[in-house]
Each structure stands twice: as structure tokens, then as C-alpha cells.
Amino acid sequence: MTATQEYSTGRVATYTEEYSASRAWIYSSIIWLAIGTSFALIAATEMVSPDFLGGISYLEFGRIRPIHVNSVTYFWLSMANIGAFYYIVPKLTGRPIWSEQLAKVSMWLWNIVGILMVLTLAAGFSQAREYAEMIWPLDIFVMIVLLLNALNILMTVYKRREKKLYVSIWYIMGSVVWLPMVYAIGNVIWSPFVGNPSEPNQNLFSGSLAGINDATWNWFYGHNILGLWFTTGGVALVYYLVPVITKTPIYSHLMSMIGFWSISLFYSMVGQHHILSTPTPGYLKLIATMGSIGMFIPVLTFLTNIWMTMRGNWGRIYASLPLKFVLVGTVFYFITCVQGPFQAVQSFNRLIHFTNWIVGHAHLALLGTMTTWAMGAIYYIIPVTLKRRIYSPGLAEIQFWMVVSGFLLIMISLQVVGLIQGAEWLRGEPVYKTVQDLKPYFAVRAIGGSMVVVSAYIQAYNIYKTVRSGPRIQTQMEQSLAEVGG
Amino acid sequence: MKMTFGTVLAGAVLIVITVVFMTVGVSTLTFQPLPSNAARPLTDQEERGRQIYMGNGCVYCHTQYVRPQDWNAAGGAKASRVAQAGDYVFQKTMLLGTERTGPDLSQEGGIHPDDWHRAHFTNPRYVSPNSIMPQFSFIQGRELDDLIAYVQSLGGKAADARVAQLKATQDTVMKAWNTSYEDHLAQIKSMVPPSWKDLKSAVPPTTRSLLHGKQIFTTNCIGCHGQYGDSRGPASPFMKPDPANFTRPELQLAASDGQYYQYLLFGLPGTSMPAWGDYLTVQDIWDVINFLRTIPKGGLVVPDDQLTPALMLQNDPVYGKGAPGGYQGPEPSNSDKILDDPYCDEKIFPDVSVLPGGVRPADCQVGTGSK
Numbered sequence: 001m002t003a004t005q006e007y008s009t010g011r012v013a014t015y016t017e018e019y020s021a022s023r024a025w026i027y028s029s030i031i032w033l034a035i036g037t038s039f040a041l042i043a044a045t046e047m048v049s050p051d052f053l054g055g056i057s058y059l060e061f062g063r064i065r066p067i068h069v070n071s072v073t074y075f076w077l078s079m080a081n082i083g084a085f086y087y088i089v090p091k092l093t094g095r096p097i098w099s100e101q102l103a104k105v106s107m108w109l110w111n112i113v114g115i116l117m118v119l120t121l122a123a124g125f126s127q128a129r130e131y132a133e134m135i136w137p138l139d140i141f142v143m144i145v146l147l148l149n150a151l152n153i154l155m156t157v158y159k160r161r162e163k164k165l166y167v168s169i170w171y172i173m174g175s176v177v178w179l180p181m182v183y184a185i186g187n188v189i190w191s192p193f194v195g196n197p198s199e200p201n202q203n204l205f206s207g208s209l210a211g212i213n214d215a216t217w218n219w220f221y222g223h224n225i226l227g228l229w230f231t232t233g234g235v236a237l238v239y240y241l242v243p244v245i246t247k248t249p250i251y252s253h254l255m256s257m258i259g260f261w262s263i264s265l266f267y268s269m270v271g272q273h274h275i276l277s278t279p280t281p282g283y284l285k286l287i288a289t290m291g292s293i294g295m296f297i298p299v300l301t302f303l304t305n306i307w308m309t310m311r312g313n314w315g316r317i318y319a320s321l322p323l324k325f326v327l328v329g330t331v332f333y334f335i336t337c338v339q340g341p342f343q344a345v346q347s348f349n350r351l352i353h354f355t356n357w358i359v360g361h362a363h364l365a366l367l368g369t370m371t372t373w374a375m376g377a378i379y380y381i382i383p384v385t386l387k388r389r390i391y392s393p394g395l396a397e398i399q400f401w402m403v404v405s406g407f408l409l410i411m412i413s414l415q416v417v418g419l420i421q422g423a424e425w426l427r428g429e430p431v432y433k434t435v436q437d438l439k440p441y442f443a444v445r446a447i448g449g450s451m452v453v454v455s456a457y458i459q460a461y462n463i464y465k466t467v468r469s470g471p472r473i474q475t476q477m478e479q480s481l482a483e484v485g486g
Numbered sequence: 487m488k489m490t491f492g493t494v495l496a497g498a499v500l501i502v503i504t505v506v507f508m509t510v511g512v513s514t515l516t517f518q519p520l521p522s523n524a525a526r527p528l529t530d531q532e533e534r535g536r537q538i539y540m541g542n543g544c545v546y547c548h549t550q551y552v553r554p555q556d557w558n559a560a561g562g563a564k565a566s567r568v569a570q571a572g573d574y575v576f577q578k579t580m581l582l583g584t585e586r587t588g589p590d591l592s593q594e595g596g597i598h599p600d601d602w603h604r605a606h607f608t609n610p611r612y613v614s615p616n617s618i619m620p621q622f623s624f625i626q627g628r629e630l631d632d633l634i635a636y637v638q639s640l641g642g643k644a645a646d647a648r649v650a651q652l653k654a655t656q657d658t659v660m661k662a663w664n665t666s667y668e669d670h671l672a673q674i675k676s677m678v679p680p681s682w683k684d685l686k687s688a689v690p691p692t693t694r695s696l697l698h699g700k701q702i703f704t705t706n707c708i709g710c711h712g713q714y715g716d717s718r719g720p721a722s723p724f725m726k727p728d729p730a731n732f733t734r735p736e737l738q739l740a741a742s743d744g745q746y747y748q749y750l751l752f753g754l755p756g757t758s759m760p761a762w763g764d765y766l767t768v769q770d771i772w773d774v775i776n777f778l779r780t781i782p783k784g785g786l787v788v789p790d791d792q793l794t795p796a797l798m799l800q801n802d803p804v805y806g807k808g809a810p811g812g813y814q815g816p817e818p819s820n821s822d823k824i825l826d827d828p829y830c831d832e833k834i835f836p837d838v839s840v841l842p843g844g845v846r847p848a849d850c851q852v853g854t855g856s857k
Contacts, residue, residue: 177498185510
């Protein structure tokens with residue numbers, strides 16, 4: 001039973017309405033990628049040429065950076081993932097989304113949060129907590145949207161036709177429930193004020209605790225948002241797309257289960273590895289290091305499962321653009337998750353902590369891995385649901401190579417200079433001296449970044465043209481081809 | 487194991503809640519450090535400055551904790567302190583930071599005077615030419631005062647002691663500055679220990695030394711001292727007393743090499759002159775001092791090929807003799823040639839037995855110390 005049969009019963013009015021919520025979230029996400037990467041390019045240029053745009057308060061680096069981070073995480077990746085969930089969940093449960101209308105309303109609410117996020121951060125209202133910069137009133141707004149989304153998806157799954165729950169559904173259910181939990185806990189939203197609220201200018205709606213424990217709360221959030229939302233959301237997409245495109249059942253059900261339960265156990269332990277050298281309780285650091293090494297279990301089971309599913313299908317990556325995006329993403333995921341545990345070990349952490357290595361690692365996870373997965377999902381879902389072929393496969397190829405090579409320039413330049421910084425500091429060089437070493441590498445990073453910006457705009461243009469004038473899928477054969485990512 | 491709706495939902499929630507309680511929950515309930523000997527609550531003004539710090543994203547490039555291995559991250563050798571849990575008890579919202587693109591600020595209070603910060607926030611390259619920090623020229627008036635007050639509070643009570651000392655020295659310096667230039671010169675000289683005053687440049691003032699000194703001066707010093715060495719750098723309007731005007735022979739004659747060395751190594755207390763000991767090597771510092779002596783006669787203006795020891799003040803017919811107790815110039819020597827081959831020079835290597843092979847090179851010219 002698929003959703004296409006559903007509309008004959010009159011629950012969905014017209015064919016084009018089907019999956020409209022999914023597409024609405026995806027369209028928004030595409031715009032947010034262009035916005036978020038543009039801000040990133042401004043910030044990267046300011047790192048090379050600090051007086052570029054100098055003195056314009058709302059374009060100052062420290063305000064642009066959180067706008068970039070929040071745009072690409074919450075408003076590009078999250079929206080693309082949620083858009084894909086609104087396609088995958090009906091497909092796997094055999095019924096339309098519980099409330100298409102509610103999904104669209106949450107999409108608009110989410111976009112309003114996004115615009116308010118840009119305005120407040122540009123105006124200098126920030127919680128100064130990494131990945132949680134949105135001020136407290138916006139946190140409440142965010143929580144409402146997240147809960148509406150969770151409700152919508154859980155109700156869809158609860159009232160499903162297909163009784164058996166596929167692995168993607170586990171990950172999606174987990175993700176949509178974990179995100180509001182993690183967000184509320186990490187933002188300490190029950191404690192909104194810094195300083196004395198009655199004193200003017202002292203009421204920033206921060207959402208924080210007093211003392212060093214606040215850092216622990218912040219960083220358990222900071223990593224859980226990656227581990228229990230972006231990663232699990234992306235893994236759900238891959239678990240759906242690879243078997244569907246290759247028409248091959250997933251290699252091992254047992255491995256899927258080990259992966260799911262171990263990721264929820266180990267990933268929730270790792271937060272403290274961001275602040276390993278702080279004066280915080282030692283057992284937290286021990287748990288974080290153990291959890292980080294334990295992450296090899298979910299990562300290797302997931303990757304083995306996907307790559308073994310690909311046995312005999314590797315030739316498909318030449319024919320299927322979505323598959324190409326997704327599989328390149330899995331390679332970067334492997335590199336991310338090899339680097340991660342090593343970074344969490346004290347001896348290596350001594351060298352790379354505080355350096356640009358970490359910035360490179362963050363881009364490896366969120367740009368190299370999650371972004372390519374989301375792009376693959378978009379290039380799969382848009383043609384299938386819209387019944388239109390991609391306007392220009394050639395442009396999409398260019399987008400693929402731009403985003404992959406641009407990302408590699410970013411990661412390699414940042415990680416190389418990170419090692420240089422770390423080694424110099426251990427030798428006792430002052431930070432003011434090592435700043436000079438950053439400049440050429442930051443220039444390379446800005447060049448790589450501009451390639452990613454170009455790919456974001458290509459994607460926006462290509463999808464826009466596909467929606468407006470992509471060649472219609474008319475024959476059954478064309479439709480079957482689209483359903484295998486051709 | 488059958489993955490039903492209930493299993494997945496309850497399992498996912500319970501595992502994460504349990505782990506989060508075990509980690510952040512238990513640690514918050516059990517770990518409540520007492521205030522350290524440096525911790526103190528912020529004043530209202532400092533708290534306002536802290537919010538400007540948060541709103542402008544300073545935390546993305548500046549950390550506020552020193553790890554045991556970071557002995558040169560914050561304030562250099564002057565004020566390094568490994569972070570303790572008790573340092574943070576009075577702060578709400580941790581600003582520990584995860585990136586160290588710029589220096590650690592946990593001990594920044596009292597390292598630089600307010601004047602320096604004012605110039606630095608207006609444009610960091612005025613005082614730190616290699617900096618890639620953004621301009622904060624849009625923070626002005628009361629907001630800038632608040633921000634500087636916050637920065638001067640970093641380090642808690644230890645910073646308070648440094649700030650108090652800074653202010654006291656500044657008062658003494660300004661009193662002399664407002665009286666006369668001669669009093670100023672005498673006052674800053676009185677802050678140098680006697681053993682340093684007679685110190686002469688340890689690096690012979692060769693052409694190479696002067697060129698290197700010029701390079702260091704033009705990359706680090708012109709923000710305050712000006713591109714002509716005339717104290718008219720872009721940062722100078724922010725500073726009282728004015729930065730040193732090296733074109734004035736009376737300053738050059740009053741200040742000995744050792745005096746300059748002290749100021750470069752540790753900074754000049756009571757003024758905006760920072761300590762350069764963490765950034766420059768001993769050789770760098772002596773080269774700059776040698777070069778400073780050429781500025782009154784155009785060391786910063788002449789082309790590089792004319793920058794020779796002849797331009798130095800001690801070679802000037804009028805000022806060459808120097809003032810009593812002041813600048814006397816280096817020992818007269820054919821020091822340019824010493825670098826040809828130090829093994830030839832009896833002054834450097836009086837004992838032949840320490841040389842390779844126990845003999846001087848065969849082509850040394852006897853008595854001149856060169857080839």
C-alpha cells in the first residue's frame with residue numbers, strides 16, 4: 001500500500017498536492033543553504049581581509065558566524081532532512097502524512113524563526129553558546145515547531161498501514177523526539193536571565209546556568225545536536241535511498257539494530273570531549289572519551305551495512321546522481337568518524353584542541369557528509385514527487401563537483417593549519433605569532449568556500465527551473481527510472 | 487528483538503535521558519566548586535560589557551581558559567594561570583570558547599592600559615599590525631567603557647591588582663609628562679633598574695642588523711610610533727602620554743640601549759607600550775634598538791641601500807658624544823667586518839684552542855680581525 005493509492009480514497013485532493021509539505025520544506029531549505037553559505041563567504045573573506053566591510057556592526061565577523069552556523073544547521077540541513085522525512089515516512093508507513101496542513105504551517109513558522117534568528121543575531125542579541133545562539137524567546141518558538149513536527153511524524157507512524165517498521169523509521173522517530181529534548185536541556189530554557197532582569201541592558205534572555213557546569217550543559221547539547229539529530233536524520237535518508245535506488249534489500253537487519261541502539265547510547269555520552277582540558281569532573285571526561293571510541297560501533301555497522309548493500313551495484317553511481325551524492329557522503333562520514341574518536345583522546349586532543357583542525361572537522365561532518373546526503377535526497381525526491389525530470393543534469397554534476405572539491409579545500413586547508421597552530425602552541429609560541437600563519441590557509445578556505453556558495457546557487461537555480469519547466473515525466477518507464485534515481 | 491512503535495520510542499527516550507542524567511545531571515548535583523582566590527562577582531558595568539562581548543561573538547575567537555600545557559596563551563609569562571573550576575562560580579553563561587584564533591583572554595585584565603584597548607577596539611591593526619580581529623569602531627562611548635571595564639576584569643582579583651598597579655604608575659608617568667619633556671625622560675629612566683641603564687647593544691650595528699631592525703619596526707611599531715617614527719601613528723591620538731618620538735635627538739641621547747631593551751622586553755609601565763618579550767627574540771630586540779638610532783637622521787626615509795651604520799646617531803658630528811649617563815653608542819669597532827669571519831677576530835675568540843682545528847683561518851689579516 002502506497003500513498004499513491006491513498007488519494008483515490010479522497011483523502012488527498014489532487015495528485016500535485018501529494019508530498020507538497022515535503023517539497024515546501026525542501027524548497028525553503030535550498031534557499032537557506034544559499035543564504036547560509038553566502039554569510040559564510042562574507043565571514044571567510046573577513047578572516048583574510050579583516051577591514052573588508054570593517055566597522056559595519058551587523059556584518060561583523062562575530063555576528064556573521066553564528067548566522068552562518070544557524071542558517072546551515074537549523075535552516076538548511078534540518079529543513080532538508082525534515083522535508084525528506086515528510087516524503088520517506090508516508091512511503092514507509094503506507095499512508096499520507098498525518099496532517100499535511102500542520103506540516104506546512106510548521107514550515108512557515110520555522111522560516112519565521114529563521115528570519116528572526118538572522119535579525120536578532122545581526123543586531124547583536126546572542127546567547128553566545130555555540131550552536132545555541134538564538135535568544136530565549138526564539139528558543140520557545142523553536143521548541144513549539146519541533147514539538148509540532150514530532151507530533152506530526154509520530155502520529156503518522158502510529159496510524160500507519162504498513163505494520164513493520166523499517167530502520168529509517170526508527171531513526172526518524174528517534175531524531176524528532178531527541179531534538180526537542182536535547183534543545184530544551186542544552187539551552188537551559190527554564191533559566192532565561194543573565195544578571196539582574198530589572199537592570200537595563202542586563203536582560204539578554206540567555207538561557208544558562210552559573211559556574212563551570214554551564215559549559216557541561218552547553219557541550220552535551222552541542223554534540224548531541226550533531227549526534228542525535230543531524231547524524232541520525234542523515235542516516236535515515238541513506239538507509240532509505242540506497243536500498244530504494246539500487247533495488248536491493250538492506251544487507252543486515254541485525255546490524256541496523258546494533259547501529260540504532262548503540263548510537264543512542266554512545267552519542268549521548270560524548271559531549272564533554274569538547275572541553276576535555278577544563279577543570280570539570282574527571283569522570284565526565286572519561287565517559288566522553290569512552291563514548292567517543294564506542295562510536296566506532298554504530299558507525300562501522302552502518303557503513304558496513306550500506307556498503308555491503310552496494311555489492312554488485314557500484315556501477316549505479318554513474319547513472320544515479322542521488323546515489324553519487326549519498327555514497328560520497330558515506331565516505332566522508334567514515335573519515336569524520338575516524339577523526340572523531342581520535343580527537344576525543346587526551347593525547348591527540350592536546351595538539352588539536354582550540355585550533356582550526358576542529359573547524360575543518362565540523363565542516364567534514366556537516367558539509368562533506370550531511371550536506372551531500374541532503375542534496376542527494378533532494379535530487380531524488382523532487383523529480384519523483386513532482387513528476388518532472390531534473391532541468392539540467394549537467395548543472396547538477398557541476399554542483400556535485402563544486403561542493404565536493406570546495407569542501408575538500410576548506411577541510412584540508414583548515415586541518416593543515418590546525419596542526420601547525422597546535423604544534424606551535426605546544427612549543428610555547430604566543431597566539432599573536434601563530435595568527436600570521438593562518439592567513440594563506442584562510443585564503444584557500446575562502447576560495448573553497450566560494451565554490452560551495454556557487455554550488456548552493458546552482459542547486460537553487462536548477463531546482464527552481466525543474467519546478468517551473470523541468471521536462472514532465474509521462475511514460476511509466478520514465479517514472480520507474482525516476483524511482484531508481486535515474 | 488521486535489522493533490515496535492513503543493519499543494523504538496520508549497527505548498530511544500529512556501536511553502538518552504538516562505545517559506544525560508548520569509552525565510550532566512549527576513555532575514551538576516554533585517560538583518559545586520567553591521570560589522577560587524581570584525574569583526569575584528562582576529560589577530554592573532562589567533556585566534554590561536560582558537553582554538557586549540557575548541553579543542558580538544568575541545567567544546568565537548577568544549578562549550577564556552588556560553590548559554596546563556598553555557604557558558604562553560594568556561598575557562605571556564606575565565600572567566599565565568591555569569584555569570580552576572572556582573574561577574567561574576560567579577559567571578552566568580560560560581564563555582570558555584572552543585577556538586583560539588586570537589589570544590586567550592582569561593588573564594587579560596591589567597595587561598594593557600585602557601588607552602591601548604581604546605585604540606585596539608577602534609582598529610586592532612593600529613596596535614597589533616598582524617591581527618585579523620574585526621574593527622569594533624561601532625562600539626563607542628559608554629558601551630566602549632563597559633566593554634573595556636569587562637576586559638580589565640578578566641582574571642578576577644589578580645587582574646584587579648594588575649589594574650591598580652597600572653593606574654598608579656600611569657599617574658606618576660602623567661605627572662612628569664604634564665610638567666616637561668625633560669621630566670618625562672628622567673621619570674621613565676628612573677623606572678629602569680640601574681644595572682640595565684649602562685647596557686650597550688649586544689648586537690653590533692651592522693648594515694644587516696639595521697635592515698632587520700627596520701623590518702621589525704615597520705611591521706610592529708608604526709601603528710603608534712608612526713611611519714616616520716615621529717609618534718604620529720593612527721593609534722597615537724588614543725594614548726597619553728604620546729608614544730615616543732624617535733626623531734627627537736634629546737630622547738635618543740637620554741635613553742641608553744639597555745633602557746630601550748627593558749621597555750621592549752617588559753613594556754613601559756604607565757604608558758601604552760606593551761611587552762614584546764614574548765614575540766621578539768633577543769636578536770630582534772637589539773636589531774630594532776640599533777635601528778632606532780638611525781631614525782633622527784632619516785633611517786625610515788632613506789632607501790634601504792643607504793641604511794648604513796653611518797646614519798646612526800653616534801656618528802653625527804653634533805650629537806655623537808651623547809649625554810652623560812645616556813646614549814654613548816656602541817664600542818668603536820670595525821664590527822661590519824666581524825661578521826665576515828668571527829674566527830679571525832681576537833676579541834671574539836682570544837683563545838685559538840677553541841677554534842676548529844685549533845688555528846685561525848689561513849686568510850685572516852693579522853691585527854684587523856677580518857679576512
